[in-house]
Amino acid sequence: MLAVALAAVAALFFAQGVARLRRRGRADLAGWDRVALFAVGLVVPVVALVGPMDRLADTHLAVHMLQHVLIGDLTPALLTVAVRGPLLVFLLPAPLLAPLARSTRVRAFLSTLLRPRVAFALWAANLAVWHVPYLYDLVLRRDVVHYLEHACWVVAGLLVWTLLVDPGGHRRLTVGGRVALAAAMFACGQVLADVLIFSFQTLYPAYPGRTDQQLAGVVMMAEQLVTLGALAFVLLRPRMRGARLVAA
Amino acid sequence: MSPTDFSWEPAYIVLAVVTAGAYAWAARADRPNGWRIAAFAAGAFLVAAPLNSPLETIAAKRLLLVHLLQNALIADIAPLLVLLGLTPAMKTWVARHGGSRIRARWAIVAWLAAWYGTHLAGFYNWALDTGWALNIEHGLLIAGGLLFWWPLVSGRLSAPAALAYLGAAFVASSFLGLAFIFSSHPFYPFYEHAPRLWGFSPTRDQNLGGIAMNGEQTLVFLVAIGYYVSRLLSEESTTAPV
Numbered sequence: 180m181l182a183v184a185l186a187a188v189a190a191l192f193f194a195q196g197v198a199r200l201r202r203r204g205r206a207d208l209a210g211w212d213r214v215a216l217f218a219v220g221l222v223v224p225v226v227a228l229v230g231p232m233d234r235l236a237d238t239h240l241a242v243h244m245l246q247h248v249l250i251g252d253l254t255p256a257l258l259t260v261a262v263r264g265p266l267l268v269f270l271l272p273a274p275l276l277a278p279l280a281r282s283t284r285v286r287a288f289l290s291t292l293l294r295p296r297v298a299f300a301l302w303a304a305n306l307a308v309w310h311v312p313y314l315y316d317l318v319l320r321r322d323v324v325h326y327l328e329h330a331c332w333v334v335a336g337l338l339v340w341t342l343l344v345d346p347g348g349h350r351r352l353t354v355g356g357r358v359a360l361a362a363a364m365f366a367c368g369q370v371l372a373d374v375l376i377f378s379f380q381t382l383y384p385a386y387p388g389r390t391d392q393q394l395a396g397v398v399m400m401a402e403q404l405v406t407l408g409a410l411a412f413v414l415l416r417p418r419m420r421g422a423r424l425v426a427a
Numbered sequence: 428m429s430p431t432d433f434s435w436e437p438a439y440i441v442l443a444v445v446t447a448g449a450y451a452w453a454a455r456a457d458r459p460n461g462w463r464i465a466a467f468a469a470g471a472f473l474v475a476a477p478l479n480s481p482l483e484t485i486a487a488k489r490l491l492l493v494h495l496l497q498n499a500l501i502a503d504i505a506p507l508l509v510l511l512g513l514t515p516a517m518k519t520w521v522a523r524h525g526g527s528r529i530r531a532r533w534a535i536v537a538w539l540a541a542w543y544g545t546h547l548a549g550f551y552n553w554a555l556d557t558g559w560a561l562n563i564e565h566g567l568l569i570a571g572g573l574l575f576w577w578p579l580v581s582g583r584l585s586a587p588a589a590l591a592y593l594g595a596a597f598v599a600s601s602f603l604g605l606a607f608i609f610s611s612h613p614f615y616p617f618y619e620h621a622p623r624l625w626g627f628s629p630t631r632d633q634n635l636g637g638i639a640m641n642g643e644q645t646l647v648f649l650v651a652i653g654y655y656v657s658r659l660l661s662e663e664s665t666t667a668p669v
Binding site for chain 2: 353354355356358359362366369373376377379390393397404408411412415416418419
């Protein structure tokens, strides 16, 4: 239920941001496409964490992996794309945003977290740590650890996807840098996926099926291919056109 | 036949020797540097050696795993190394003699057709049963590999286009390896009845073959993608305003 509550709070913040922008006559910056993207970005984690998928995740590693990639990859991707531009600033009401924006500590902390190397290292460490068999087992036995794990996925995902999508237009990375980050994330994910796909032993005692484990690797690989592949395509497409024009 | 006995596909020794001769002849006018010579030599070696050694005996008589590894070597790595060994003048010569007509979109289709087509059960079994038809299988894989890598090595693709090309190829080619990995029964009757080696059952042999194939492709493609990402970054740094 925590997921539903958090999604409801996020929806409220988003709704007030959209309403404020529209009141200022900038409906063009908060169109229905953004609303739809944000809504899907909230529905995805709720579906992943509440209901049948969550129950299946206790018995199927592939479903548990699907849960992780949905909340740690697809959700941050959809949310960051939905709020890009001025809408990002309008997400928090002024009384909340102003003190945060004035606080040098908060700004320094966020600025450090959003350094490309820091964000990528945290994302990669998160990926590696939560797949250690001992922790994976612990997560299934202790709810608190399970919540912590899911929170880590969301935070790590939001950090890297903020760099990849650049919703605030901060240009922390060039287009090439964003493609490089996506490639590095794919390479890391591929290592884990290959370990799961290629292994003849089951790695997690709670999930004894080898095919299930291999499927989990495929789920990881396929989801990354879709999200990171789509991003790379969107980023590179104008360059490909440009290269064609230069060649012509 | 013992697994350590040599088997031969002499056509590929001849091919490697003739190609090396042509390379040496072309190198008189346009001397390649050391690493180009090494790349070309390694590529020619990888065409000839896997097909003329005990590897061929095991591949053609015992284990699918080794056959798939052999195919991955001659289809992915050897053609790339051979093409990397060419000097700019050699590439210009190839481009003038048909290379410039090779479009990336058709090259990838041809490569995939060779990759999947040669691994269809009917063709694979026929090649193994006849023996001589293995030459056709390997020829198709080498030709497919040369076609696939040419648009990249010839430098006709920009870094973004090359990344898209490699990404598409990586995704499209990975299904074959995954099919081998996830299979629960052997695809090729030839290997089902072949004498076993190293204690692998036919299904385990096939699963391992898929792992070898997928692992090799992942490595090759990630290295190639990494190269073009670094090129994209260096292009940006040279065009960025000071």
